[in-house]
Amino acid sequence: MSYHYKASGLDNVILVNGYRIEQDPDFGETVHIEDIHGLHRAIARQLTSLPRPLTGAEFRFLRTALDMSQQALAIWLGSSEQNIRNWEVKGRAIHVANQPADRLLRVLVLSRLFKNDDVGQLLEQLSCVQNKADEPLELRHARDNWLAAA
Template identity: 45%
Template sequence: MYHYIESGLPNVYLKNGYSIEVIDDEEYTSIDDMDGLHRVLARTIASKAMPLTNAEFKFLRIELNLSQRVLGKWFGVSEQTIARYEKGQSEIPRTTDAALRSLYMESIEQNNSVSYFLDLLANYEAAQAAQEILLEEVDRQWKLAG
């Protein structure tokens, strides 16, 4: 398995869909269908029943191709506030979490209401352990590993 830390997320592992090549004693990793991988990863993050981590918040913002400044304007906060969320220096408000998820799902045309995500977060149990996301490539498409 390949620990895909380049995503900016600490808990992503690839079961397959990658190759490692050694050139001049340096390892180079190539990942198949990076866009597809990131779409599945972002959709998985946006749909999870736990609050977003700072890294997940940043990942979704980047997948939306939004700057901290623009996202801050949309949420009515400064870009420094967005930066503090992403660095883990400030807690991400539940409504901001739900709004970012909703923006992402809207961007891929899987419209879920903000209340859907607020319900997900309200039902979250704090004692739940962090989970790893294991992905695999099947027939040239990324999906959650079964």
Template identity: 45%
Template sequence: MYHYLGSGLPNVYLKNGYEITKSPYGEGVVIHDLEGLHNALGEMLVASPGRLGGYEFKFLRTELELSQATLANLLGCDEQSIARWEKGKSKQVNAPAEKLLRRLYQESKMGDKKLAPLLKTLQKWESTPPPAAPQKIVASERSDNWSARSEACVR
């Protein structure tokens, strides 16, 4: 069996689905269907009856491609709480936060994937750099509604 540490989970062992390879730099390993492996790990964690530990919490968050800051905003807590949970510095993950993270994972990666578009939008926002210049919002009233657009501020 191969002790797989690439997921960030310290207790994953592969019975098969991998190959040990040799290179000029030493021995390496090739995992077959890495995405499938991570999906199986996520599904197992979401379905497990026990409380999530920090490693499991971090695994699910990173599989959802969410930063600590974005997840903190979604959960209504601060980024340091997420960091403490993931590092095991708090006794255990906040129960409502854990339930919501499990549900986010379940709804975005499993079943009918209802929340996948929301998470894609959050991921896109995280990877979008801030505007180079401050933005000015220009609003104008029309006959039946308002419209708004942003413009770069000219200094």
């Protein structure tokens, strides 16, 4: 027996174990899921490795797994809150996010949820990038190496 876990907001999550269905006298049938946070991490891990673009529902799941608002994710992706909203709602079952946003979201999930600090630091830096024209790259030479001057 398996359980179709729809509370994730995804239509394709099936649990083969790790849950139990109970009858509550006040609320009727209830489902208890073991380690719900671990389950959501496992779903996130599977979504990041899909060999196809994310659907709107999957995109939203990953954003909420990161505990990020649409506005915060838009800043990280260099996009707009309206784009995030459109990708999540209008594209619920279809692939609508652009390819760079799809890929960056997956990298952000791997960085934040699965602790790849190098990637996390790079994404943090990129989220703060501003358009500054003609800013010089100041370098200095020290001990046979070139380094940033700052």
